[in-house]
Amino acid sequence: xxxxxxxxxxxxxxxxxxxxxxxxxxxxxxxxxxxxxxxxxxxxxxxxxxxxxxxxxxxxxxxxxxxxxxxxxxxxxxxxxxxxxxxxxxxxxxxxxxxxxxxxxxxxxxxxxxxxxxxxxxxxxxxxxxxx
Numbered sequence: 001x002x003x004x005x006x007x008x009x010x011x012x013x014x015x016x017x018x019x020x021x022x023x024x025x026x027x028x029x030x031x032x033x034x035x036x037x038x039x040x041x042x043x044x045x046x047x048x049x050x051x052x053x054x055x056x057x058x059x060x061x062x063x064x065x066x067x068x069x070x071x072x073x074x075x076x077x078x079x080x081x082x083x084x085x086x087x088x089x090x091x092x093x094x095x096x097x098x099x100x101x102x103x104x105x106x107x108x109x110x111x112x113x114x115x116x117x118x119x120x121x122x123x124x125x126x127x128x129x130x131x132x
Contacts, residue, residue: 049122056129
């Protein structure tokens with residue numbers, strides 16, 4: 001009985017390893033030889049990522065509004081969030097443009113790198129907002 005309890009405790013306390021999710025380009029690998037289908041897949045992932053970001057941003061904005069209400073607007077949380085979100089969008093686009101500008105490859109591949117970058121950074125921003 002003691003062995004079963006100890007084993008149950010050991011299994012319950014073991015942390016599962018965190019796996020890095022695959023890059024968006026890998027998620028669309030089934031379309032490796034069909035560029036139009038691959039582009040649609042990546043654009044669909046970006047649409048999904050941006051929709052998730054919009055939901056997370058709406059929740060963060062609501063939290064900022066509540067903070068402003070509670071503080072009588074003393075800290076300007078809503079305005080700071082809107083400024084931060086606008087700056088983040090500009091950063092994402094500029095960073096992904098920078099990454100694609102470094103590539104001496106075909107236009108289709110450059111577009112794929114840009115989409116992959118935008119999806120990855122958008123997902124990261126969503127996670128950041130959701131865990132704040």
